[in-house]
Amino acid sequence: MSLKTEQILDSFFFSEAEPKIYTTGAFLVPMKIMKGEEERYIWVAWEFDDDPYLDGKSCKANVYADSLANLIQAQ
Structure with a gap:
């Protein structure tokens, strides 16, 4: 599972950037968020390397919902 390179959700523009880093079980990428004229960056899970779990049980994490x-x- 991975995110699209660019998305528009709830009237906000999101764009992935480099570098891509790895944390246990997932790849992370910085994502630029435009709020008005202001740019912000956050880390987002780009791809899961292994099954995600919730309360010790395997689950499916959807990209958006x-x-x-x-x-x-x-x-």
Whole structure:
């Protein structure tokens, strides 16, 4: 699973950048967020290397969803 290179969500423009770093179980990339004329950068999971878990149970992490509850699906 990975994010698209550029996305528009909820009227905000998101763009991935380099470098891509690795943390246990996931690759992270900096993502630029435009809020008005101001740029901000945050780390986001770009790709999971292994299965994600919630409360010790395997789950599926969706890239985006219409609600917070739908971001994670039990398997």
